[in-house]
Amino acid sequence: MERNRxxxxxxxxxxxxFWLLVVAMAVLTAGLIVWLINPxxxxxxxxxxxxGAGFGTGTFKTGSADGIALSELTSGMIFWIxxxxxxxxxxxxxxxxxxxxxxxxIKQLKTFYSGNIEHFRDMARIGFIAFLFSCVNVxxxxxxxxVNFTLAIxxxxxxxxxxxxxxxxxxxxxxxxxxxxxx
Amino acid sequence: xxxxxxxxxxxxxxxxxxxxxxxEVGVSATNLSLLKTGKAKGVRxxxxxxxxxxxxxxxxxxxxxxxxxxx
Numbered sequence: 001m002e003r004n005r006x007x008x009x010x011x012x013x014x015x016x017x018f019w020l021l022v023v024a025m026a027v028l029t030a031g032l033i034v035w036l037i038n039p040x041x042x043x044x045x046x047x048x049x050x051x052g053a054g055f056g057t058g059t060f061k062t063g064s065a066d067g068i069a070l071s072e073l074t075s076g077m078i079f080w081i082x083x084x085x086x087x088x089x090x091x092x093x094x095x096x097x098x099x100x101x102x103x104x105x106i107k108q109l110k111t112f113y114s115g116n117i118e119h120f121r122d123m124a125r126i127g128f129i130a131f132l133f134s135c136v137n138v139x140x141x142x143x144x145x146x147v148n149f150t151l152a153i154x155x156x157x158x159x160x161x162x163x164x165x166x167x168x169x170x171x172x173x174x175x176x177x178x179x180x181x182x183x
Numbered sequence: 184x185x186x187x188x189x190x191x192x193x194x195x196x197x198x199x200x201x202x203x204x205x206x207e208v209g210v211s212a213t214n215l216s217l218l219k220t221g222k223a224k225g226v227r228x229x230x231x232x233x234x235x236x237x238x239x240x241x242x243x244x245x246x247x248x249x250x251x252x253x254x
Contacts, residue, residue: 178224181217181222181223181224181225182223182224182225182226182227183210183214183215183217183218183223183225183226183227183230
């Protein structure tokens with residue numbers, strides 16, 4: 001097979017995303033530990049819409065008057081934000097690993113093998129879980145329980161795209177098997 | 184509807200081994216065996232031509248159409 005630039009850059013990008021997410025998880029965990037030791041250490045960090053629904057945790061800001069200071073949030077809310085952050089980073093990590101596995105199999109000229117069909121199905125499942133989790137978020141801010149809903153389009157689109165790709169790869173495998181049966 | 188492959192009959196007539204035919208045709212003995220046993224889903228025209236050339240016969244000598252009886 002010819003050296004494929006797109007595959008090469010795709011592989012590099014997937015590795016970059018993988019390690020970026022590992023670093024993000026480590027930073028989140030380190031931040032939580034620091035906060036547990038000294039809750040006032042992040043008093044200058046503010047969070048925009050901490051109870052907002054959607055993929056991700058929300059935006060952290062420093063040196064801005066927007067949002068709510070982390071020191072004003074309850075412990076439960078801080079743990080919830082941490083949990084959501086770790087959950088979404090974990091989802092991203094799993095997807096990056098699956099993408100790397102698919103790219104590796106294509107590199108080994110095993111594009112239409114059953115493993116790739118399963119990888120895409122797994123990515124569709126993970127994407128759907130991310131969609132469900134992104135649709136709703138709850139928060140306890142200023143003594144009020146906030147429940148927010150949104151239709152998280154991107155995780156759903158990703159999930160459907162992966163499901164379609166798994167069917168495309170299944171069809172490809174079927175065609176390859178048929179082709180191999182022609183002498 | 185069934186296509187029967189009579190390579191074994193032609194091989195016997197020409198007193199030839201499957202391996203020899205495979206070498207002459209340029210396909211693997213495994214693939215030729217698949218064709219012989221009727222497990223292959225199809226045969227390419229150039230493979231068929233090479234088989235006919237090696238066995239000195241016509242496609243009709245190798246392939247036979249059999250109508251399946253309805254039960």
